[in-house]
Amino acid sequence: MNAPAPRRTRIQQEKRELILEAALEVFSTHGFRGSTIDQIAEAAGMSKPNLLYYFRRKEEIHETLIQRLLDTWLAPLRELDDVGDPLTELRSYIRRKLEMARDYPRESRLFANEILQGAPRIMPLLEGELKSLVEEKVAIIKGWMRAGKIVRTDPRHLIFSIWATTQHYADFDVQVRAVLGPDLGGDGRFEDAARFLEQLFLDGLKPKASAD
Amino acid sequence: MNAPAPRRTRIQQEKRELILEAALEVFSTHGFRGSTIDQIAEAAGMSKPNLLYYFRRKEEIHETLIQRLLDTWLAPLRELDDVGDPLTELRSYIRRKLEMARDYPRESRLFANEILQGAPRIMPLLEGELKSLVEEKVAIIKGWMRAGKIVRTDPRHLIFSIWATTQHYADFDVQVRAVLGPDLGGDGRFEDAARFLEQLFLDGLKPKASAD
DNA sequence: CTAACGTTTGTCCATCCGGTCAAAAATTTG
DNA sequence: CAAATTTTTGACCGGATGGACAAACGTTAG
Missing domain, CATH: 1.10.10.60 (Homeodomain-like)
Structure with missing residues (x-):
């Protein structure tokens, strides 16, 4: 190719x-x-x-950058498999994605820029490689649901929500830091985010009727 | 002013x-x-x-656009108050934000573009108006937590996660549609998203130990 | 009608920007 | 060292772009 x-x-x-x-x-x-x-x-x-x-050409730089980006970018999702406990598996996926937002914010923003503008250069890739990768993981997640290991819900939107919440800390970093202020906006914000996201994805907001 | x-x-x-x-x-x-x-x-x-x-000037158009945007953009958060049931209140906030992503995707992308580039034109606003609005709502949410109406968690990151998940459907629309494909990517995707987000934010992914 | 005012356009300019080119400088090879 | 090859640079080009301007056009009020 x-x-x-x-x-x-x-x-x-x-x-x-x-x-x-x-x-x-x-x-x-x-x-x-x-x-x-x-x-x-x-x-x-x-x-x-x-x-x-x-x-x-200027485009040649950009293309090279985007191509490299995509490999590392999708690595965490590729790693998602059904060997371990489903909730643990999802938790580590979220954690890995959040680590990528922390460690590779520029890559995240490069990707966000590309998508925001309608993905002119990577549309085929989204419809091909990305879509089929997602479908593959959707199948795994559906398996977990059938087995009663996780709640029945829309697996694709679940993936979207993980992407959205984690990448937010890279793409909207300026806003996050502005809102958190100097006290909360320091380096600790990613651990706070990790704790919050774990809780959100596992238990949601509704208080337990009976204590755990 | x-x-x-x-x-x-x-x-x-x-x-x-x-x-x-x-x-x-x-x-x-x-x-x-x-x-x-x-x-x-x-x-x-x-x-x-x-x-x-x-x-x-070109900038004058952009400034006018951004100024207008921000009023409508923050309206849903402004409306969040503690008159009703907390979970209902949060649910309608999420729904309103998702409706904005559906009905005003261009505004969302304009905002995203601005933040992505470091918010050069609206930094003061983020640190001022937005931050204090968030603080105000954080106080309300903390009240709900103290009252045991919702789970104890980080209220600021809760707000971020609502922003992230809802705006994702406007900002990353191309990607969402590419991944969902023609069948799932039609107009129904926002209802699917609404259902999913409601479930995520209320109950999370962990299956109930005892059936509901 | 006509003067005054508001609107529209063709033309022009300076700057920026992507990209070329030939020649100089540096490095490698024999 | 000297030839060959690779790397670096200054100067330059053409097209795009933000913006200025004056003249033309249209509209309204007296």
């Missing part, structure tokens, strides 16, 4: 990496159109023509 | 409205920098200089 990776010198490897790192920073905060090659070049500490020596 | 609204002729009112409508469409899908005045002008059915007669 893909053309064979062209041979590259050591310098090319390193510089391309440097550029991608810089581009991730820039693209994730300004979007594709909002970012300029000059910005990226400056962030990577090189001149524009020099950057264009390593990537011939 | 604001300058008095300048007097405007009937034509000015109408044309400005037309421009804002067109600009909402364009800005919400391409972001601020990704949108051109020409695009907006064409969508509004007028020439660029004509548009600039009504709004002197």
